[in-house]
Amino acid sequence: xxxxxxxxxxxxxxxxxxxxxxxxxxxxxxxxxxxxxxxxxxxxxxxxxxxxxxxxxxxxxxxxxxxxxxxxxxxxxxxxxxxxxxxxxxxxxxxxxxxxxxxxxxxxxxxxxxxxxxxxxxxxxxxxxxxxxxxxxxxxxxxxxxxxxxxxxxxxxxxxxxxxxxxxxxxxxxxxxxxxxxxxxxxxxxxxxxxxxxxxxxxxxxxxxxxxxxxxxxxxxxxxxxxxxxxxxxxxxxxxxxxxxxxxxxxxxxxxxxxxxxxxxxxxxxxxx
Amino acid sequence: xxxxxxxxxxxxxxxxxxxxxxxxxxxxxxxxxxxxxxxxxxxxxxxxxxxxxxxxxxxxxxxxxxxxxxxxxxxxxxxxxxxxxxxxxxxxxxxxxxxxxxxxxxxxxxxxxxxxxxxxxxxxxxxxxxxxxxxxxxxxxxxxxxxxxxxxxxxxxxxxxxxxxxxxxxxxxxxxxxxxxxxxxxxxx
Numbered sequence: 001x002x003x004x005x006x007x008x009x010x011x012x013x014x015x016x017x018x019x020x021x022x023x024x025x026x027x028x029x030x031x032x033x034x035x036x037x038x039x040x041x042x043x044x045x046x047x048x049x050x051x052x053x054x055x056x057x058x059x060x061x062x063x064x065x066x067x068x069x070x071x072x073x074x075x076x077x078x079x080x081x082x083x084x085x086x087x088x089x090x091x092x093x094x095x096x097x098x099x100x101x102x103x104x105x106x107x108x109x110x111x112x113x114x115x116x117x118x119x120x121x122x123x124x125x126x127x128x129x130x131x132x133x134x135x136x137x138x139x140x141x142x143x144x145x146x147x148x149x150x151x152x153x154x155x156x157x158x159x160x161x162x163x164x165x166x167x168x169x170x171x172x173x174x175x176x177x178x179x180x181x182x183x184x185x186x187x188x189x190x191x192x193x194x195x196x197x198x199x200x201x202x203x204x205x206x207x208x209x210x211x212x213x214x215x216x217x218x219x220x221x222x223x224x225x226x227x228x229x230x231x232x233x234x235x236x237x238x239x240x241x242x243x244x245x246x247x248x249x250x251x252x253x254x255x256x257x258x259x260x261x262x263x264x265x266x267x268x269x270x271x272x273x
Numbered sequence: 274x275x276x277x278x279x280x281x282x283x284x285x286x287x288x289x290x291x292x293x294x295x296x297x298x299x300x301x302x303x304x305x306x307x308x309x310x311x312x313x314x315x316x317x318x319x320x321x322x323x324x325x326x327x328x329x330x331x332x333x334x335x336x337x338x339x340x341x342x343x344x345x346x347x348x349x350x351x352x353x354x355x356x357x358x359x360x361x362x363x364x365x366x367x368x369x370x371x372x373x374x375x376x377x378x379x380x381x382x383x384x385x386x387x388x389x390x391x392x393x394x395x396x397x398x399x400x401x402x403x404x405x406x407x408x409x410x411x412x413x414x415x416x417x418x419x420x421x422x423x424x425x426x427x428x429x430x431x432x433x434x435x436x437x438x439x440x441x442x443x444x445x446x447x448x449x450x451x452x453x454x455x456x457x458x459x460x461x462x
Contacts, residue, residue, distance in 0.1 A: 004434055008406045010387055015407055016364040017300035020308040028295050031316040035291075035323045036284050166286070166331035 089162050091203065092243040094142025097229045099240070102138040102145055106163070111135050114147035114159035118176045126176060129155035136235040137209075146174075146232075148209055148239050154182035156193050158209050160200075160241055173200055174207075187215040188261060190238065192271050195255070197248040206247035208255070208271055209239035218260035221246075231257075287326055291319055294340055297408075301341055304407055305348060305361045318344035338414035341404075345418055362396035363403035390440035398433035405430055 089095075102110055119130050133151030140146075143164040149157040158174035175194045185191055192210035199205065208221070212233060219231040219238050223246050231240035247255055254272035261267070298318065302311040321343050322329070330336045348361055365388050391399065404415040416426040 007387070007434070007437065010383060011365070011391075011402070011406045014365040014384055014388065015300075015304070016308075016366045017303040017407070019366045020300075020303040020311065023296050023299050024312065027312055031312070031319065032288065032291050035316070035320050036287070038320065038323065164331070166329070166336075 089143040089164055090200070092142075092144070092205075094164075095144060095243055096141045097227050097242070099139040099141050099146075099230060099232045101232075102140050102147075106140070106145070107135075107138045110138055110145040110147050110159075110161065110163060111149075113161060114149060114157065114174075117159060117161075118149070118157040118174070126151075126155060126157075126178070129153065129178065130157065130176075133157060134235075136237040137232050137239050139232040139239065141241070146209075146239055146241065148237050150235065150237060151178075154178045154193075154211075156209075156237075158194055158207075158239065160205070160207065162200075173198060173205065185211055185213040185236075187213040188259070188267070189213040190216060190219065190257070190259060190269055190271060192273065195247060195271060195273065196251045197245045203243065204245040204248070205241060205243055206245060206250075207239075207241040208247060208250070208257075209237065210271075211236055212238050215261045215263075216259055217262045220258045220260075221255070222258075283326060287323055290322070290329065290336065290340075294337060295319075297337065298340060298344060301344060301408060302348070304363050304403060305345075314344065314348060318347050321347065334411070334414050335417060338410060338417040341408065341410075342418040342420065360396040360400040361403075363399040363407065365391050386441060386444055390437055390444055393440050394433070394437060397429065398436050401426065401429045401433040402437065 115130070115133075119127065129151040130149070133149035133155060135147065136150040137146065137148035140163075143162050144160060145163045146158065146160045149155075151157075155178040157176045160173045177193075179193065190210065190212050192208055194207055194209045197204050197206045208231070212219070214236070216233060216238070218233055219240070221229045221231070221240060221242075223229055223242055223244070225244075227242075229240050229242050231238045250271065251273055254270040256268055257271050259267050259269050295315065299311055299315050302314045302318075306314060318340070322340055325343070328339075330339050345361055349359075367388075394402075400419070401415070404410045404418055408415070408418075410418065412423040412426050412430070415430075416423040419426060419429075421429070
């Protein structure tokens with residue numbers, strides 16, 4: 001009985017907490033309310049933002065939802081969850097124009113965070129698609145991670161998150177939904193499902209993501225400051241984002257990107273709904 | 274952003290921490306004090322956490338350890354008029370051999386022996402083992418709870434395990450169903 005493992009197992013079987021009364025939810029809630037009602041010294045500087053809601057807007061060409069200029073194709077919910085108080089990277093100081101690939105536990109954590117934060121959006125209306133969704137993109141830009149989940153019938157859930165923010169305040173920005181009619185893409189086509197500008201930590205962020213045809217190997221966007229932003233292209237999808245409001249009018253006017261095909265040729269295309 | 278909005282964000286973040294930590298913290302306290310007082314201790318600890326919320330670590334595991342550490346200090350300071358204790362002892366569940374079948378006899382016997390040995394352990398050793406076994410904390414987080422270095426915690430845990438094994442090996446075979454009384458703790462190694 002004296003091996004550490006055996007002793008630990010035996011000790012756990014003698015856990016006094018298991019003989020104690022279980023927690024009383026009513027008492028816990030009452031205590032929480034009392035604690036939150038206590039007056040405090042002024043809180044540390046915080047830069048929380050946004051809220052989670054579904055908005056619908058009739059687009060002249062297709063249905064979309066918008067928030068602060070960000071649009072997502074078809075039936076979708078834009079997801080904005082509160083963050084971020086003083087820690088992490090609210091000023092995008094670590095952001096990089098060229099993405100890295102998430103691997104290992106970082107990837108696992110980002111994917112599970114995205115699944116958790118998007119599964120109940122829209123009252124669970126996409127729960128079946130969400131359960132079947134697979135990871136198409138998992139990229140890193142400095143402290144920031146972007147996950148794109150792809151499911152049946154064009155379902156997509158995307159999350160952009162500061163991975164270094166406190167875990168209990170970790171916000172997520174993105175969209176959840178699926179187009180009304182999913183048409184097969186031609187080999188060289190690009191079709192955005194999320195395009196525009198939103199706000200994180202009181203600062204604008206421009207995002208574009210969606211589907212690509214089989215011949216598309218790479219996409220780059222040249223920002224207003226002449227920086228070349230490289231998209232992640234994987235598993236029939238693309239995603240890129242950058243700080244600022246570059247894509248503020250993109251959902252209405254479109255935005256030019258350079259597309260590289262698998263044979264090495266390039267072409268300018270317009271990202272447009 | 275208005276002060277009202279900032280306060281709202283802070284409250285939301287605290288609520289998230291509270292809801293995710295409450296059950297674990299209640300068990301932490303129940304293992305170390307009378308169960309009847311546990312919810313009061315937890316409420317007091319979370320009030321301190323709320324007041325010091327700007328200090329909460331960003332990492333989830335470290336935040337959990339930080340909350341445990343605040344609670345431990347509260348409990349150590351609870352006995353006014355007494356010299357501050359150096360460690361929080363950990364209770365084990367009571368083991369009684371009533372109504373057990375023959376197949377359970379060895380297990381019950383082992384539990385009684387372990388309970389007697391545990392009662393003879395110093396609080397310092399109980400505390401180290403408790404954090405590792407019951408709270409399942411890795412050395413860096415357990416060290417944060419105790420306010421010592423991870424290396425010091427690993428050493429303390431090794432000594433605690435050794436002390437427990439020694440006590441078990443040297444216990445007389447019990448002839449009684451009554452767990453041993455604990456007139457005196459073993460000295461801290």
